[in-house]
Amino acid sequence: MKYVLVTGGVVSGLGKGVTASSIGLILQACGLRVTSIKIDPYLNIDAGTMSPFEHGEVFVLDDGGEVDLDLGNYERFLDNKLTRDNNITTGKIYQSVLEKERRGDYLGKTVQVVPHITDAIQEWIERVAAIPVDGKDGPADVCVIELGGTIGDIESMPFIEALGQFSYRVGTGNFCLIHVSLVPVLSVVGEQKTKPTQHSVKGLRSLGLTPNILACRSTTQLDENVKEKLSKFCHVPVENIVTLYDVSNIWHVPLLLRDQKAHEAILRALNLKEVAKEPELREWTSRAELCDLLHEPVRVAMVGKYMGLSDSYLSVLKALLHASVACRRKLCIDWVPAGDLEDITAKENPDNYKSAWDLLKGADAVLVPGGFGDRGVEGKILAAKYARENRIPYLGICLGMQIAVIEFARSILGLKDANSTEFDPNTQNPCVIFMPEGSKTHMGGTMRLGSRRTYFQVADCISAKLYGNNDFVDERHRHRYEVNPEMVEQLEAAGLCFTGKDESGRRMEIFELSNHSYFVGVQFHPEFKSRPGKPSALFVGLIAAASGQLNGLLKKSASGLSNGHSPIKPPHQHEYGTKLVNGIHCNGNGVHI
């Protein structure tokens, strides 16, 4: 097993996760099998209890692991399936050491950060690196390890010490350290400044780690003399210094690395030159270029709670992007803060109310993503009602499904107080109820989490066709509440068809509304399994419906989703008056991917 460690210096938010994923991808393109580990030096055992507002979305794995969103980047770039143990936190390491201490495994010794915590970190890395994640047998060739945070953080010290020992133990030729740093350009003089990187490498070296490769974030290519200066002060050969300059979309990052021969530097450091082939990135390249050429917009209104931080819905945005590219449309997200749609905002803040409704009414499709807590729920219900009544394509994910059922029960069944017991425990018409798996008392154990199977109830339904006419589909879950099975008959009689259920038939997984072009709700989270080259079926359905391609797509569904797309049209200039971030046009107040 060979190891690539990715560390970050100077500032956070340099895109270390995307860099680590891109490195994994180019190594995979060289014919190597790659796995990855993310180290998060925080004390939480996992990301499950962390607010998406503070830390970005909680990514969910097949095994039910609730992990850092970077694991989503790895899965999307490398198209593999990671395990919960591929995300190491300080909390997990301490928990394992303390459990051993209580068992008496340390035989009376004083338990210390060095060697016990540092040994536990190294053992964890070696054990997890050996788990196959690409569906093949046996361990991968290379494990990419990303160390979260910035060099110098107090929290990451035990990890740095452990990784220093680890690199010495596995030996040169088996370990390659890539340090991602920042080369700022001062606007006054327009000069690329190397000092922050110099200092950060100095810090790294003082902690016993020597970088093999420097990946410098900057607005433009580094000048040759800047590279030479960095080389001299950081003791890294010029050919091992690459620039990660700003690109139009993140799919260009692996191409940037390849063009600057980063793979050769890594393969040299790992003694893998003999076994690796030239990187094959044709499909990846054409998708990155296609994404830049798309000009015909598809506007999707995202109606949610955390509208100030796009990381909170990262996988949903990525899934929308994958589907839009597959449908040859330029994705334009309209962020609609759910609370602003509510009547109370009309009185308290009429401007916000108007702009929220304007955005919703201007959209080609409406998406209500998952969520917890009652803030904005009534606004989401209004959005679902608007989409249903005006025949706007709608996809409701988890909470987005539940609120659509509530809206249907209120408007069509006339059950005015219909609600989820999550929001109104005393409702007379509980159409969404607490249906946990596992413990009913222990907060950590009540969630239905990870991959579960959904069986299609009829072959002739939109979702079964979009999913390629299989009998079932496995998707990831993260919820406690579900549609009340006692109310299903009533809802179905009024036209809300539950086309996907679990094996018991008690858990409603998918609904579709008859007499509507695309009004679909899912209890699971399809966004977690969407990949750039394999867009999630129901997202493709939404974008296809929003761009007039759904009927054609359903007809072709038997022959596979990728066959039904229109040819690329030549680009021409469009001005949307929106912000362009990572290839996605965005409206509204959010920060965007």
Ligand code: GLN
């Ligand atoms: N709060 C809802 C539940 O627990 C929805 C969860 C979600 O959207 N992930 O069932």
